[in-house]
Amino acid sequence: MAIVTVNASKSYDVVISPYILRNTGDILKDKFGVKTNCIITDETVDSMYSPVVVESLEKSGHKVVKYVFPVGENSKGAENFVNILNFLASNKLTRSDIIIALGGGIPGDVAGFAAATYLRGVKFVQIPTTLLACVDSSVGGKTAINLDEGKNLAGAFYQPDLVLCDYSTLETLPDHVFSDGVAEVVKYGVIKDEHLFNLAEMNLLKDKMEEVIERCVSIKRDIVNEDERDMGVRQLLNYGHTYGHAIEKASNYTLSHGSAVAIGMCMASKAAYKLGFSDEDITDRLVETLRLYNLPTQCPYDVETLINAALSDKKRQGEKINLVLPKRIGECFLQTIDVKDLEKYFEAGM
Ligand SMILES: NC(=O)c1ccc[n+]([C@@H]2O[C@H](COP(=O)([O-])OP(=O)(O)OC[C@H]3O[C@@H](n4cnc5c(N)ncnc54)[C@H](O)[C@@H]3O)[C@@H](O)[C@H]2O)c1
Ligand SMILES: [Zn+2]
Numbered sequence: 001m002a003i004v005t006v007n008a009s010k011s012y013d014v015v016i017s018p019y020i021l022r023n024t025g026d027i028l029k030d031k032f033g034v035k036t037n038c039i040i041t042d043e044t045v046d047s048m049y050s051p052v053v054v055e056s057l058e059k060s061g062h063k064v065v066k067y068v069f070p071v072g073e074n075s076k077g078a079e080n081f082v083n084i085l086n087f088l089a090s091n092k093l094t095r096s097d098i099i100i101a102l103g104g105g106i107p108g109d110v111a112g113f114a115a116a117t118y119l120r121g122v123k124f125v126q127i128p129t130t131l132l133a134c135v136d137s138s139v140g141g142k143t144a145i146n147l148d149e150g151k152n153l154a155g156a157f158y159q160p161d162l163v164l165c166d167y168s169t170l171e172t173l174p175d176h177v178f179s180d181g182v183a184e185v186v187k188y189g190v191i192k193d194e195h196l197f198n199l200a201e202m203n204l205l206k207d208k209m210e211e212v213i214e215r216c217v218s219i220k221r222d223i224v225n226e227d228e229r230d231m232g233v234r235q236l237l238n239y240g241h242t243y244g245h246a247i248e249k250a251s252n253y254t255l256s257h258g259s260a261v262a263i264g265m266c267m268a269s270k271a272a273y274k275l276g277f278s279d280e281d282i283t284d285r286l287v288e289t290l291r292l293y294n295l296p297t298q299c300p301y302d303v304e305t306l307i308n309a310a311l312s313d314k315k316r317q318g319e320k321i322n323l324v325l326p327k328r329i330g331e332c333f334l335q336t337i338d339v340k341d342l343e344k345y346f347e348a349g350m
Pocket of ligand 2: 184241257261
C-alpha cells in the first residue's frame with residue numbers, strides 16, 4: 001500500500017492499494033463517521049464493482065443510495081448533471097454526506113462537479129477504476145461537464161476529500177482503455193520521471209502497478225501543490241495535449257483521448273528537436289514505447305486540418321498559447337508562442 005498526501009486548497013490522501021474496495025465502509029467511517037453515501041457510476045462499472053462497495057458501506061452502518069448512468073461521454077452532458085443534482089436533492093443528502101465517484105474519468109468529472117455545486121459543496125470521494133482515472137483525473141480537483149459548444153466547458157476546481165485507488169480493478173479493463181491510461185503514464189515519464197518512462201519502455205507497467213501509480217500521483221501532487229489553478233507549472237501536464245486536442249477534434253472524437261495524446265506527444269517531441277529546443281531526439285524511443293501498448297504514433301491529418309481544429313475554439317490572432325516541449329526524457333518546458341506561429345510547430349511535428 002502507498003499513500004500520497006496532496007496539500008492543495010484541501011489536504012487529502014490518495015490511498016493506492018489492491019483490494020481496498022471491500023474496506024470502503026470502514027475507511028469512510030473512520031474518516032467521516034457514519035453517513036449517507038451516494039455512489040455515482042456508469043452501468044459497466046456498476047455491474048462489476050458496486051456490489052462490493054455497497055456491501056462494505058452497509059456493513060459499516062452507512063446508508064447507501066446509487067445513481068447509475070449509461071457509459072460514455074454523453075453522460076458528461078448538462079442533462080445528466082442536472083439529473084444527478086435532482087437525485088441528490090430527492091434523497092435529501094446534506095452537506096456532511098458523501099458523494100462517491102466510482103469508475104473512470106467520466107463518473108469522476110461529472111460526480112465531482114455535482115459535489116462542487118450541490119448545496120455549494122459536499123464531501124467527495126473518488127474511487128477510480130481506470131488507469132487514466134488512477135493516475136490523472138481522480139487527483140488534482142479538476143471537475144467538469146461538456147456543453148453543446150465543446151468538452152469540459154463548465155466545471156470547478158474542487159478537490160476530493162479522499163481518493164481510494166484500488167488498482168486490482170484495472171485487471172478487468174479492456175486493453176484499449178488500459179492503453180489510454182498508458183499514454184498519460186508515458187506523459188508523466190517524459191515531463192518529470194525518466195525511471196517511470198523506462199518502466200513503460202520495458203513493458204513493466206502491469207508488473208509494477210503500485211509504483212507506477214504512486215510515481216504519477218506524486219508528480220501530479222507536486223505540480224498541483226504549486227499551481228492548483230493551472231496558471232503556470234500545471235500546464236506541463238498538457239504535454240502532447242495541444243496537439244492531441246486538435247487531433248481528437250479533427251477526428252470528430254472518433255479517436256480516443258489517449259490515442260490522440262500519444263500522437264500529440266510524438267509530434268511535440270519531433271517539433272522540439274527539429275526546432276532546436278531539445279538536447280536529443282526522443283521521438284524514436286517514444287514511438288517504440290507507445291507501440292508496445294498499441295497506441296498510434298503518426299498523425300492521420302494534414303497541418304491545415306489540425307490548425308483549423310486547434311483554432312476553431314476561443315483562440316484569436318495575437319493570443320498566446322503555452323506549448324509543452326521536451327528537452328529530454330524526464331524534463332519538459334513551457335514554450336509560450338503566438339497563435340500565428342502554431343502552424344510552424346504543427347508542421348515541424350509531422
Ligand atoms: N479531471 C481531470 O483532471 C481529467 C483528466 C483527464 C481526463 N479527464 C476526463 O476523463 C474522461 C475519460 O476518462 P476514462 O478514460 O476513464 O473514461 P470512462 O470513465 O468512460 O471509462 C472508460 C471505459 O472503461 C469502463 N471501465 C471503467 N472501469 C472499468 C474496469 N475496472 N473494468 C472494466 N471496464 C471499466 C467504463 O465503463 C468505460 O466504458 C474524459 O471525459 C476526460 O475529459 C479528466
Ligand atoms: Zn489527458
